Amino acid sequence: MTGQNMKRLGDYIRPVDVRNRDLKVERLLGISVTKEFIPSIANTIGTDMSSYKIVYPNQFVYIADTSRRGDKIAIAYLKENEEPALVSAIYTVFEVVDKNALDPEYLMMWFRRPEFDRYARFHSHGSAREVFDWNEMCEVLVPVPAIEKQREIVAEYNTLATRIQTNKKLIATLEQTAQTLYRHTFVDNIDPNNLPEGWRMGTVADLVTTQYGYTEIATEEKVGPKFLRITDIVGSQIDWNSVPHCPITESEYKKYQLKEGDIVVSRTGANIGYAKQIRGEIPEAVYASFLVRLKPIDEIYNWYLGLSVDSQEYKDFIFANQQGSAQPQANANVMGQYPIAIPDEKTLKNFNSVIYPILRKISLHQLEINKLSEMKPLLLSKMGA
Numbered sequence: 498m499t500g501q502n503m504k505r506l507g508d509y510i511r512p513v514d515v516r517n518r519d520l521k522v523e524r525l526l527g528i529s530v531t532k533e534f535i536p537s538i539a540n541t542i543g544t545d546m547s548s549y550k551i552v553y554p555n556q557f558v559y560i561a562d563t564s565r566r567g568d569k570i571a572i573a574y575l576k577e578n579e580e581p582a583l584v585s586a587i588y589t590v591f592e593v594v595d596k597n598a599l600d601p602e603y604l605m606m607w608f609r610r611p612e613f614d615r616y617a618r619f620h621s622h623g624s625a626r627e628v629f630d631w632n633e634m635c636e637v638l639v640p641v642p643a644i645e646k647q648r649e650i651v652a653e654y655n656t657l658a659t660r661i662q663t664n665k666k667l668i669a670t671l672e673q674t675a676q677t678l679y680r681h682t683f684v685d686n687i688d689p690n691n692l693p694e695g696w697r698m699g700t701v702a703d704l705v706t707t708q709y710g711y712t713e714i715a716t717e718e719k720v721g722p723k724f725l726r727i728t729d730i731v732g733s734q735i736d737w738n739s740v741p742h743c744p745i746t747e748s749e750y751k752k753y754q755l756k757e758g759d760i761v762v763s764r765t766g767a768n769i770g771y772a773k774q775i776r777g778e779i780p781e782a783v784y785a786s787f788l789v790r791l792k793p794i795d796e797i798y799n800w801y802l803g804l805s806v807d808s809q810e811y812k813d814f815i816f817a818n819q820q821g822s823a824q825p826q827a828n829a830n831v832m833g834q835y836p837i838a839i840p841d842e843k844t845l846k847n848f849n850s851v852i853y854p855i856l857r858k859i860s861l862h863q864l865e866i867n868k869l870s871e872m873k874p875l876l877l878s879k880m881g882a
Contacts, residue, residue: 507635530569549583561628570617574605603647675718679804695841702833705791711753714784715741723782730773753783760791770815774803777860
């Protein structure tokens with residue numbers, strides 16, 4: 498698209514400020530740096546919800562503060578088939594004035610471009626915190642081709658997005674099946690005081706070695722291996738495409754290199770206790786210092802331990818035994834104290850023969866998601882061509 502197609506965004510959008518005065522809307526959402534709405538984790542007990550802003554379908558919300566989000570601007574679009582929701586009063590809500598001049602989904606595609614993030618950070622200002630205010634948003638230049646062309650681009654993008662969502666739903670079903678099999682075999686109807694023959698009670702520490710992660714600053718530049726962080730493990734699966742890199746020496750890389758079967762657990766913050774097992778095709782990767790690696794002492798325990806620490810019970814255990822006041826903390830010792838029933842070898846082998854094909858299917862679906870996700874930036878890049 499040539500320069501003459503670039504239009505000032507402020508000529509196509511307007512701010513919206515509708516408050517929840519009658520308290521009819523209850524769903525409260527936050528916004529992630531992946532530019533999606535997420536359920537809010539804010540404690541709203543006793544909070545006056547009438548001051549919160551309502552976001553309606555086909556509207557956008559963005560957080561003006563850009564100084565604490567890894568050089569990304571948090572912005573999301575509520576699609577037309579979704580229900581109205583609440584967002585913080587400090588967020589900015591806006592909408593497209595004429596959808597036949599600028600397609601909202603096309604605009605959201607523009608916001609997903611890394612070039613937009615860089616532009617927003619460069620034009621943010623302030624001392625205590627940097628903000629990308631409404632006036633700056635209005636000065637953004639966007640290519641605005643004919644509406645038919647916009648919708649064609651959106652349709653192509655949505656085809657990829659739909660295929661990704663289909664794979665995610667299949668993964669969710671398979672994960673539920675895996676957890677059900679795990680619980681049926683090792684949790685439900687298992688009495689710690691009357692274990693099956695050959696079983697014994699123990700802790701996670703009996704079956705793993707632990708190691709804290711590598712301390713370095715993440716970078717989007719491909720200067721070293723992938724650098725797995727807490728934010729990369731809290732989703733259903735690890736999206737390796739979005740994981741940044743880090744510089745590291747060869748000796749340090751060998752020390753912190755992630756391999757299949759490794760389990761990483763968050764040891765601090767709001768996501769304390771969240772765990773993810775490394776499975777499937779793994780790029781060259783290490784893990785960050787706010788994660789602890791649990792490495793099974795024998796491969797026979799890999800999938801059993803992975804499903805054990807991915808359970809809600811494990812998260813609850815870590816949270817209940819956290820340390821620190823202002824910031825929750827859990828060390829490797831706490832992570833290893835989680836009590837588990839340690840099965841006999843025959844039970845584990847039988848379980849592995851059933852569970853591995855399921856986990857393999859999950860990995861294959863995630864691999865397809867990763868490949869489809871690689872295509873999305875290519876499509877976004879064409880918008881500015």
